[in-house]
Amino acid sequence: MKTFVCRVCGHVAFEQAPVDCPVCKAPIENFDNNPEAIHMPEDPENLTEMEKKHIPVITISKECKLITGGECIDVHVKVGEIEHVMESEHYISFIDFYINKRYLARFNLRYKRLHPAFALCLNVDGGLLTVIDCCSVNGSWMAEVNF
Ligand SMILES: [Fe+2]
Incomplete structure (x- = not known):
């Protein structure tokens, strides 16, 4: 399972990072691919x-x-x-x-x-x-x- 984590608010996205974080609106650059999130x-x-x-x-x-x-x-x-x-x-x-x-x-x-x-x-x-x-x-x- 691919998981991407927002460095700003800790939101986890599955499969791919969103363009903007749906929780805190941080742009995609703030997401780290972290399979162990x-x-x-x-x-x-x-x-x-x-x-x-x-x-x-x-x-x-x-x-x-x-x-x-x-x-x-x-x-x-x-x-x-x-x-x-x-x-x-x-x-x-x-x-x-x-x-x-x-x-x-x-x-x-x-x-x-x-x-x-x-x-x-x-x-x-x-x-x-x-x-x-x-x-x-x-x-x-x-x-x-x-x-
Ligand atoms: Fe705890």
């Missing part, structure tokens, strides 16, 4: 403690309580099967979402008053959802789910 579990059946604290856990629900009428897919993301800490020196700084490997949205977090989690309402029929979270100390971690 994202941590993936070595053995998905047997996560290490570090992986359990960083890999996003994704829950999909086709029954949205906010957007009614059956046209919404709820996505709940929590960082870490063991909830990641949110402290001034060590916290989850953002969560990026992609549909079919194309950037969708970023949620920026601060360590105060927030859990390392986010929920969004998707207006798409289905596809591959990719979630990347960024830890201020331990880098970027990814999980994917087809829905």
